[in-house]
Amino acid sequence: MTLTDGELTVNANGNACGERCGRDPKRNKETRSRSHIIMLVMELMTHSSSFLLPSTPTDSRPSLTYALVVLNQRLPRFAPLLWQHAKLRLCADGGANRVYDELPQLFPHEDPSDIRRRYKPDLIKGDMDSIRKEVMDFYASLGTKVVDESHDQDTTDLHKCVAYIRDCTPNLEKSNLRILVAGALGGRFDHEAGNINVLYRFSDIRIILLSDDCHIQLLPKTHRHDIYIQSSVEGPHCGLIPIGMPSGSTSTTGLEWDLDNTETRFGGLVSTSNIVKGEKVTVRSDSDLLWTISIKNQ
Ligand SMILES: Nc1ncnc2c1ncn2[C@@H]1O[C@H](COP(=O)(O)OP(=O)(O)OP(=O)(O)O)[C@@H](O)[C@H]1O
Numbered sequence: 001m002t003l004t005d006g007e008l009t010v011n012a013n014g015n016a017c018g019e020r021c022g023r024d025p026k027r028n029k030e031t032r033s034r035s036h037i038i039m040l041v042m043e044l045m046t047h048s049s050s051f052l053l054p055s056t057p058t059d060s061r062p063s064l065t066y067a068l069v070v071l072n073q074r075l076p077r078f079a080p081l082l083w084q085h086a087k088l089r090l091c092a093d094g095g096a097n098r099v100y101d102e103l104p105q106l107f108p109h110e111d112p113s114d115i116r117r118r119y120k121p122d123l124i125k126g127d128m129d130s131i132r133k134e135v136m137d138f139y140a141s142l143g144t145k146v147v148d149e150s151h152d153q154d155t156t157d158l159h160k161c162v163a164y165i166r167d168c169t170p171n172l173e174k175s176n177l178r179i180l181v182a183g184a185l186g187g188r189f190d191h192e193a194g195n196i197n198v199l200y201r202f203s204d205i206r207i208i209l210l211s212d213d214c215h216i217q218l219l220p221k222t223h224r225h226d227i228y229i230q231s232s233v234e235g236p237h238c239g240l241i242p243i244g245m246p247s248g249s250t251s252t253t254g255l256e257w258d259l260d261n262t263e264t265r266f267g268g269l270v271s272t273s274n275i276v277k278g279e280k281v282t283v284r285s286d287s288d289l290l291w292t293i294s295i296k297n298q
């Protein structure tokens with residue numbers, strides 16, 4: 001992309017900010033060329049919710065490594081699909097009760113104990129104040145690793161699980177890692193806020209919070225973002241939410257109500273009830289934003 005005229009100044013995120021960015025034309029020019037370079041080198045992060053689609057034997061999609069964390073909330077109806085995508089399956093404390101109790105309900109014609117053996121978590125981790133003893137004993141007898149971190153009452157069970165996944169993923173594989181978190185939204189608001197905080201505490205890891213109705217992820221300000229919409233399973237409702245700090249400037253394409261170097265913040269404008277128009281949405285911002293999109297009720 002080339003900037004050809006002197007009208008625009010571009011900030012570190014590649015956002016044009018008009019005359020406000022400087023009064024000294026010489027400085028403006030310097031700022032423009034430096035920022036222009038920054039904009040050109042600013043890396044692209046692409047997003048696609050292919051985890052909501054069944055994988056096929058002839059899959060040509062890039063090989064991502066999914067890990068699944070099941071929380072202590074009603075399992076989403078597509079939990080078996082997430083389970084199949086995942087190479088590593090964790091339960092956060094009482095999440096193990098959900099797998100034990102609710103997965104068999106999703107297969108009413110099969111023997112519950114067969115289902116429980118087929119859907120065996122690799123790890124159960126947390127402060128262990130919610131998992132039932134029979135559930136812990138059942139999975140431990142099948143070989144599931146159980147890690148009791150009841151000494152840590154300052155981080156949530158989800159935090160403990162994400163830290164585990166981070167620590168056991170080799171650095172070279174981290175860019176392909178996607179952590180899917182089932183049961184993260186709806187329910188108690190303090191838990192929801194804690195789950196969203198995990199996105200920020202591990203902002204260099206790609207984590208997707210899911211419920212039956214929507215999913216949420218962090219769009220770090222360090223990147224520009226191309227979001228490919230899987231319109232058979234998600235959308236059209238979406239939002240871009242500046243939790244934590246205001247965004248001085250956000251620009252989007254592909255939305256019914258696009259932002260154009262727009263300021264968004266709590267107490268001012270927050271983009272909710274927006275609509276995706278096509279197959280791709282682009283986002284660029286000077287702040288980290290939460291991206292959320294509805295999941296279709298199929
Ligand atoms: N109602 C909920 N809404 C959203 N997330 C939840 C909810 N309940 C639990 N979770 C998530 O599941 C994880 C495990 O849940 P669990 O009930 O075992 O946690 P807990 O820390 O024992 O909860 P509590 O605050 O009730 O003691 C929590 O860390 C949280 O991330």
Ligand SMILES: Cc1ncc(C[n+]2csc(CCO)c2C)c(N)n1
Pocket residue numbers: 127152153154155156157
């Ligand atoms: C300021 C402050 N607020 C709440 C808690 C409680 N807490 C936060 S995470 C957690 C573990 C839940 O499994 C618990 C009990 C704390 N420690 N510090």
